[in-house]
Amino acid sequence: MSWTGNVLRVDLSAGTCTTEPTNMEWAHDYMGQRGLATKYLVEETDPKVDPLSPDNKMIFATGPLTSTIAPTSGRWSVVCKGPLTGAIACSNSGGFFGAELKNAGWDMVIFEGKSDSPVYLDITNDQAELKDASDLWGKSVWETETTLRDRRGDPDVRVASIGLAGENAVLYAAIVNDLDRAAGRSGVGAVMGSKHLKAVVVRGTVGVKVADPMALMKSSNAAKEILAEHAVTGTGLPTHGTQVLMNIINEVGALPTRNCQDVQFDGAHDISAEAMAEVRESDGQANLVSNHACFGCPISCARRSKIDPTHFTVKDKPEYQHVSGGLEYEAAWALGAANGVNDLEALTYANFVCNEQGLDPISLGSTIGAAIDLYDSGAITQEDTGGLALEFGNTESFVAMVEATARGEGFGKEIGQGSKRLCEKYGRPELSMTVKGQEFPAYDPRGIQGMGLTYATSNRGACHLRSYTVSSEVLGLPEKTDPHVTEGKAGLVKAFQDLTAGVDSSGTCIFTTFALSGDDIAPMVDASCEGDWSVERFVEVGERIWNMERQYNIDAGFTGADDTLPERLLKDAAKTGPAKGHVNRLDEMLPEYYELRGWDTSGVPTRETLSRLGL
């Protein structure tokens, strides 16, 4: 079986590391990674716990397919109660760290308590030790990872760490591994910082055993063949990356622009995949350097880029004049269109700062957009911003806000609290484009109806990675649906949510589902794990996980009233494009969604539903 059977429990208060067997009964019901780690969190913590208190736990989790020969098997997740939302937080990352952790012999690492002073966890196979990190506190992700790799003297160690944002409790701080891959959303980095845990270093040479190696090779090869031959995963994503969406989403009139004042951005092309590939006049180079793959990934969708060395953001800063990860679509949108900024090099710089100091670019960009809207409306002035004149499209003030937030300076401290708290503080809560306190991503629900229901019901707050109906409503994958109608969207969202929860618990990447179905993925889990893993069981596990997360949020104090969208999206119609005149019609979708979920009319799972799912 491809679970290692080992959980590492790290008591940061006591300074101890202990090993215990993985609860295999739970593994059979929740698979691994997102599902299994959430089950541990639910069983071991009070849902009403203060997310930044020592009583919150934080779990680094791999899935049964992590580090196997299955395609895209580099995924791992961080699960905790989230400080940005107060809801369940589960943030997924790629790179190589997760595979290394699994290779060292661990299904999960559970962090509890809080260290008196900064520490890092050093793992080599079954040996784990907490070490002093006083000299690393105050350092960036880039400095921390380089220092720890040098200290170990082993180029093959993998590191996950926090930067200044996690230390300063920015509520959307990320945990960054492999220098530019991130468990980015919901503020898991702030939880890590609250525990005085600076980094985790891991080297693993144990390997992973699977239940039926020949069957896994056969099913993995079949999946790889589909991924290679599919036009999206074989050509589109590796060649153009996620950023190809910029012009598409703008053309369909669903690009949230200037804090959702508009649904189309006239600067979209300037910050798109096509622009990244254009040769610059200044240095004869393109912004885009290459694509990049995570562990075991045949898709290779990630972008690596280099900022124009003559650009004002970096011309006196050699530390940024190297290649780093990004821009990806969500970051380019949030840092760009959400603020009306069309300077590709400035956005790349802002994204590099997010990599360097561990910030979620979606929440950062969206919160800056909200701040500009507050300024625009007169709710804040230069007195509040420390002298900065905020305006949409002003690259210089945008960059200043990014830097201040990363460093925890001045008005940046308020940006670091997220747009919900920021807008509430200044008396304009309706200007916060959030659901359950989390900033939503790059799809305006007025132009893509299903994404409204997706955001409203997402357990970790607004998110596209819980149910990517854009795939169907815009891209026609696996089949085209009309983005402007609400009929059928409740079922579509539920189906995406359940399948995604399964994939997120397996150790593989959700991007495989552009080409693979559950019928392709379940056989790989079946070959790796003991037990009978049919596609029906795979999806049922996803549904169980979704309901477990929902119940956790209800126990934490959320109700059906939180399944809503910002007023702007429900009342102010789109002004341009194919969705002109449309608002999001959430009220037409939500009751049917509750019914399909087996929840009562207030959004609470019924006893029958919980019983059917063994919850």
Added chain:
Amino acid sequence: MTITFKLYAGLSEHLPAHARRNSAEIELLPNETVDQVIDRQQVPREDVHLVLVNGNYLDEGQRATHVLTKGDTLAIWPPVAGG
């Protein structure tokens, strides 16, 4: 009588020489359909996946009969995705 013609991602190489930022104004022939424009511009049909007219999706069957009109914007992508 012109339309705005846009090709993105791997289709960009099929843009007319005067195109800028993946977009070109082109002449429209009387009663010309989407498929006819695609063929006239020598865009390989097998590479055409996402077709938007004024931002609205046209499926493969509609492209043969949908007649374009003055001022329309026709935008086309090969199979791509993201997120």
